[in-house]
Amino acid sequence: MDFRLTEEQEFFQKVVAEAVDRMVVPLAQTIDEKDEFPWELWREFSSLGYLGLRYPENLGGMNADKVTCMLFYEEITRGSVGFAQSVIMNALMGTHFLYRFGTEEIKKRCLLPAMRGEKIATICFTEDQSGSDLAATRTTATREGDAWVINGTKMWITNGPICDFATVLATTEPGSGFKGLNFFLVEKGTPGFSPGQIIHKMGCRGTVTGELIFDSVRVPQENLLGEELGKGMVYLGEILNEIRAMTGAMAIGISRAAFDEGLQYARKRVAFGNPIGTYQLIRAKIAEMATEIQASRLMVHYAAWRIDQGLDCRNEAAMAKMFATEVCLKVVDEVTRIYGANGFAQEYAPQRYFRDARFLLYGGGTHEILKDFLGRQIVGKL
Amino acid sequence: MHIAVLVKTVPDSEARMEISDGGRGLRVEEKWELNYFDAIAVEKAVKIKEAFPQVKVTAIAYGPRYVLEGLRKAVAMGADEAVHVEGKEGSWLYPLRAARVLSQALRDVGFHLILCGRKATDDDSGQVGPMVAEFLGIPHVSWASSLEWDGGDSLVAVRDLGDHKEKVRFSLPALVTAHKGLAEPRVPTIQGTMRGMRMQPRKLQAAEEPGTENWKLVRFAEPPRRPQVRIIEGDDPRAKARELLRILREEMSLL
Numbered sequence: 001m002d003f004r005l006t007e008e009q010e011f012f013q014k015v016v017a018e019a020v021d022r023m024v025v026p027l028a029q030t031i032d033e034k035d036e037f038p039w040e041l042w043r044e045f046s047s048l049g050y051l052g053l054r055y056p057e058n059l060g061g062m063n064a065d066k067v068t069c070m071l072f073y074e075e076i077t078r079g080s081v082g083f084a085q086s087v088i089m090n091a092l093m094g095t096h097f098l099y100r101f102g103t104e105e106i107k108k109r110c111l112l113p114a115m116r117g118e119k120i121a122t123i124c125f126t127e128d129q130s131g132s133d134l135a136a137t138r139t140t141a142t143r144e145g146d147a148w149v150i151n152g153t154k155m156w157i158t159n160g161p162i163c164d165f166a167t168v169l170a171t172t173e174p175g176s177g178f179k180g181l182n183f184f185l186v187e188k189g190t191p192g193f194s195p196g197q198i199i200h201k202m203g204c205r206g207t208v209t210g211e212l213i214f215d216s217v218r219v220p221q222e223n224l225l226g227e228e229l230g231k232g233m234v235y236l237g238e239i240l241n242e243i244r245a246m247t248g249a250m251a252i253g254i255s256r257a258a259f260d261e262g263l264q265y266a267r268k269r270v271a272f273g274n275p276i277g278t279y280q281l282i283r284a285k286i287a288e289m290a291t292e293i294q295a296s297r298l299m300v301h302y303a304a305w306r307i308d309q310g311l312d313c314r315n316e317a318a319m320a321k322m323f324a325t326e327v328c329l330k331v332v333d334e335v336t337r338i339y340g341a342n343g344f345a346q347e348y349a350p351q352r353y354f355r356d357a358r359f360l361l362y363g364g365g366t367h368e369i370l371k372d373f374l375g376r377q378i379v380g381k382l
Numbered sequence: 383m384h385i386a387v388l389v390k391t392v393p394d395s396e397a398r399m400e401i402s403d404g405g406r407g408l409r410v411e412e413k414w415e416l417n418y419f420d421a422i423a424v425e426k427a428v429k430i431k432e433a434f435p436q437v438k439v440t441a442i443a444y445g446p447r448y449v450l451e452g453l454r455k456a457v458a459m460g461a462d463e464a465v466h467v468e469g470k471e472g473s474w475l476y477p478l479r480a481a482r483v484l485s486q487a488l489r490d491v492g493f494h495l496i497l498c499g500r501k502a503t504d505d506d507s508g509q510v511g512p513m514v515a516e517f518l519g520i521p522h523v524s525w526a527s528s529l530e531w532d533g534g535d536s537l538v539a540v541r542d543l544g545d546h547k548e549k550v551r552f553s554l555p556a557l558v559t560a561h562k563g564l565a566e567p568r569v570p571t572i573q574g575t576m577r578g579m580r581m582q583p584r585k586l587q588a589a590e591e592p593g594t595e596n597w598k599l600v601r602f603a604e605p606p607r608r609p610q611v612r613i614i615e616g617d618d619p620r621a622k623a624r625e626l627l628r629i630l631r632e633e634m635s636l637l
Binding site for chain 1: 415450451454455458569570571572573575576578579580624628632633634635
């Protein structure tokens with residue numbers, strides 16, 4: 001048993017942390033205040049190539065193991081959650097199915113530019129009537145000759161309004177639940193494909209989130225991202241654990257950013273003649289937060305390690321996502337308490353972490369869904 | 383053209399340090415980084431390489447295993463090769479010994495130009511670069527904030543000496559110590575980072591260098607505490623005033 005990161009992983013984490021400290025952290029507050037996609041930072045950061053970290057080297061990626069990917073997700077989120085959401089969308093969910101099933105031409109046209117940050121990617125699951133309940137997806141894809149025609153509206157799409165292409169979940173057999181679900185590639189400029197309203201969020205500002213409308217969008221057969229029709233959910237299952245572990249890593253990133261702020265404040269802020277970090281109740285908060293962040297990281301890295309080993313980790317990934325998120329929600333709350341009234345002020349960072357952390361409750365599965373899943377898994381069939 | 387860059391790995395600026403054994407020892411948290419001034423030297427070497435593709439850059443470090451951190455960073459930034467001169471525990475602490483060992487390694491590795499930081503941020507000694515040049519019998523230019531090479535036999539450097547600057551032209555081979563302004567160390571790309579992660583340095587063994595313990599450690603002591611002086615940076619008077627208010631209210635509890 002070896003819980004250490006390898007020297008190589010430690011080096012990677014350090015390099016990424018330095019990049020985040022230099023490029024992202026100084027802009028985080030402004031990104032949140034402006035709530036605009038930070039194009040200049042995007043171009044500067046993506047030129048370093050980290051958006052391709054999980055793809056093969058011959059494509060310009062790094063072929064990174066999943067633990068290394070978690071280090072990346074944690075660090076970039078520590079810098080700015082709003083920015084991290086867009087980065088991770090391009091690096092993972094928004095490009096995975098193109099890498100798995102895209103033709104060489106699709107890879108050349110969409111995947112490679114997305115790895116370089118020249119194109120913005122997204123994936124579309126959620127609709128107004130379905131989020132966790134994917135079987136209720138109402139967006140349809142109908143075969144017409146050698147093409148597919150897509151109709152429907154997607155909601156809560158990260159990068160949606162600014163995306164250059166989207167991986168779209170649609171049913172080819174309405175009413176047949178999971179069995180009819182498939183993924184399709186739709187590119188910007190395709191007639192009938194347009195952005196809808198932008199959703200203004202309480203947190204993760206800077207990421208542009210909104211609706212995507214598909215009105216008789218015609219795409220060729222090669223845009224069906226899957227070898228076999230009706231296997232969309234099976235293909236999604238291939239990266240669901242990674243998405244959940246990644247969400248856990250993002251939770252650790254927010255926790256760390258908030259914790260570091262709280263710790264510095266506890267060391268500096270003087271009350272009754274002493275830094276508040278000398279008082280037991282503040283120390284208890286610091287101790288509990290540090291302990292729980294450590295536990296979160298062990299769970300997330302364990303889940304990622306199991307993916308790397310090819311082991312089943314449906315439970316471990318769900319547990320890691322849920323635990324790291326709940327810890328994060330506690331940490332961001334405790335840090336606002338350490339800050340006292342200043343934790344309520346817009347000019348200080350804790351309120352930003354407090355708002356940002358809420359998205360973790362939905363990304364990667366709500367905790368109600370995850371608890372139900374885990375409960376069924378653990379109790380077994382009765 | 384072969385540029386050798388001397389790189390020292392120093393405790394990370396956030397590493398915890400604790401004086402132990404009544405002042406005789408120093409416990410340093412195992413967090414390391416490439417010395418800031420050496421990173422500037424690496425950046426300058428890589429910039430020259432990018433302008434003149436025939437240039438080769440070799441990073442050289444002396445010390446125990448942890449110096450691989452600095453070598454990895456140098457390779458990630460663009461150095462072509464890395465050389466690790468392995469030394470006995472503690473032996474690298476003496477600048478005279480480090481200079482002797484490194485000059486020997488440099489004879490082995492070969493060079494036209496040697497770059498290194500003007501000092502290391504851990505011991506602040508600033509002796510190694512000039513001593514290496516002396517042992518190799520080559521000229522050195524210290525505190526360079528600018529260095530120009532047009533591909534010919536000579537280079538032009540500007541030495542930033544605080545109250546004045548000095549422009550010098552010199553021939554190769556030579557050693558230059560890097561000061562702020564010479565270059566801004568880059569953030570490595572993913573390809574560079576991978577090269578750093580996979581780096582396999584050439585290993586050399588440091589020769590015994592008796593009589594090179596040119597300083598004696600008496601004791602470690604914390605610097606005397608002094609009242610904090612803080613300068614609020616920025617161009618916007620309103621923002622500066624807001625920051626002042628924040629400090630008075632939040633950190634000093636005076637409001």
